[in-house]
Amino acid sequence: MKLNIKNYLFALMLSVFIFNGCQDITDEYVGKKPENVKQVNITMVAKSSNNPVFLSAKIGAEAAAKDLTDKHSLLDLSISWRTPLEENPVEQAERIINAVQDGTDAIIVSCSDTDTLTKAINDAVASGIPVMTFDSDAPDSKRFSFYGPNDEKMGRTVFTELAALLNGKGKIAVLGGSLNAPNIKKRMIGVLAEAKNYPDIEIVEVVYHGETAETASAEVLRVNAEHPDLDGWAMVGGWPFFSDYLLNKLEPGKYKIVAVDALPVQLPYIEKGIVNAFLGQPTFRWGEIAVEKVIDKIFLGEEVKENYEMKLIKVTIDNLGGWSRQLRAWGYDGIPDKYILM
């Protein structure tokens, strides 16, 4: 037992054997799945597989599936990705029908159109398949739960943040999106309701557009030109910053701007000081939380609430680095190293 080299090596080798033995026992009794394991397949139908926010949600769903499979020895969970390439509610509905026919155990869906998807969801539920929505809800359907933003509250937050930057007074414009989008409508209700609490802030114009970077940018430049005394922008979406077009068109610091979303393409606007704050959505959690709640309901038999509100993350120059690293961890590509190191 004296710690000379021979004894020490013996003790070290013994330690290795013990560790290996423990590992073998662990693999035998803990790591391997028993024979009566329950195979569970969850079909994920997001809006568009061309959109990086949904690819991030997919990574979240797969990570949750792996964690849950590791945690519960009687569960073997897999995710089937059945998302259309482009946004298409009819195609989403078809994929839900196909998933039910193929014997999926549950469906999680982000609805491109409420009416089209409500019927598909109800049919799936009628066939005994539980459905949960994330990001974009179908509130009148028979889905058992929804995880996503409270859009009206989001609109209020956009205005509150802008009001704080303006010290409660000034002239602003509000950028909405499509008049037909239900989530945008709710955000606008929130913005305009909150505006009533700030009598010294004047809304000079409310702008709606076709929800593309080009149309949004054009509207922003037009309003700026028409209102030279404009102090700021409340934007319920991040459309003008989905391209680099405005990077050299807007003077940093001239306007106080608060906008929704904080995707990688938008981040240079924070770095340059053009945008003061983005309200980022933790898109990874769309998939992660939805999968966890499905398993709570169908495997663990736990009670699941009808609504789980997604919390927004405020992104400013102070946490640009942290947010960039978080985006990278959530599966987003193309984030410059200089942001990662901030």
Place this chain on the structure above:
Amino acid sequence: MSSKANHETPSKKKLSNGQMFSYGLGSIVNNLLGGAIGFMSIVLNVGLGINPALVGTLQAIPRFTDALTDPIMGYISDKTRSRFGRRRPYIFIGAIGVGTIFALMWQLPAGHSEMFYFWFFLVGSIVFYMFYTVFATPWVALGYELTSDYHERTRLMAVMNFMGQFAWISLPWFYAIMENDRLFSNSVEGARTLAIIIGVFVAVLGIMPAIFCRESYVPPDVEKGAKKSVLAGIKENIAMFVKGLVITLKRVEFLKLCVGTFFLFNGIMLVGAFSSYITIFYVCGGDTDLGARYMGLFGTINTAATLGSIALVTWISSKLGKRRTFVLATAVTLVGSLLKWFCYDPLLPWKVLLPAPLMAVGMGGLFTLMGSMIADVCDLDELETGERREGMFGSIYWWMVKLGMALAFGLSGYLLNITGFEVDLGGAQSAATFEMMKMFDVLIPAVCAGISIYAVWKFKITEERSMEIRDELELRHAAARASKVTA
């Protein structure tokens, strides 16, 4: 250095392999008991739904009683005269008692109120810590007196520290075992079964030092004076206890070791959680899976390096002496701590692993060398007071370690708040928050290691001085034996 420096341990002073191994088994028990409640207490919240604040209270209250009973047990053990020795009877009874209580206190019946569980566990914890003290305090003292040789003491502590690491390796698995749905229907059932296994393990291994170790020091018999009343006896013992406590606390060389340990150990403990937070939320951007993998690898490297460093420190100590070796090992940890600043790199996450082996060296050396150095202080104390009080020194030393740990755990939450960390933000914390977290994580252990080095730098019991003390004590013991024979 004199001719006495770097002496070879004479064979008659070498401990047998059996004694060293038996004593080391006590270390596994001691560490297991020290950590098990903390690692299993999550069941009280997750499994039984007890409020986390109450769980915190459940952990805190018994530690206060433990802090009171440790020095008292040290005193009792030091003053005990029995044909089995001053330590072994307590180790034997304590091991069986603590194993039994540990098994019983987790047999929480189902279907009761939160306050029922609170009181059930509180009473169980207080009794558990009392038996833990009955086992641990004499066991620690036994280690200081098993051998009187300067280097053999270090080797004994190295074996003890090496074997004790196995308890720390096993502890993080407890929750996974209790939660495993193939083994148990729920975590509470898991805790019940695991507690019985641990209880039996503790009782069986814990009695080994009592059975196989031999107490080398034979204390002089207590002179029988006039018969006193029970009250007078208690009063006299309290006075002697307080006097002994004061003498111990005035022993400057001992205090240097306490300060050295307090700062090195707690400096690392205080920011223990920060490394995980920074790795997960800064380096890995909030990817908990990736962060956990790196933390797991960090822990594995750290454990392997600790095991390696125990042997290395023991060998260096035989060449340089304990004080210099401690300073060297702590300096390596200081460098490792500073290195962390450059290794938190989100572009190259694997760099977080680089400081792990350096951080381990100081901790590997700490409990190997400190136990050995306290044993040297006990010799000096005997030379000056005529008493051997390993129990008192050991209990106060470990009381200080435990107090520091409790403070460190308590303060770490406040430190995290100071940084502005908000859990809802995940990886998207502000740059200022991460900078402050990194600063605390790097500077607190580094500064504490510096203070630790400063405190121990002036420790005066060198190998040479230790040999002189031992020579003098052995002459004194021989004279006492001769006068006893004459009488």
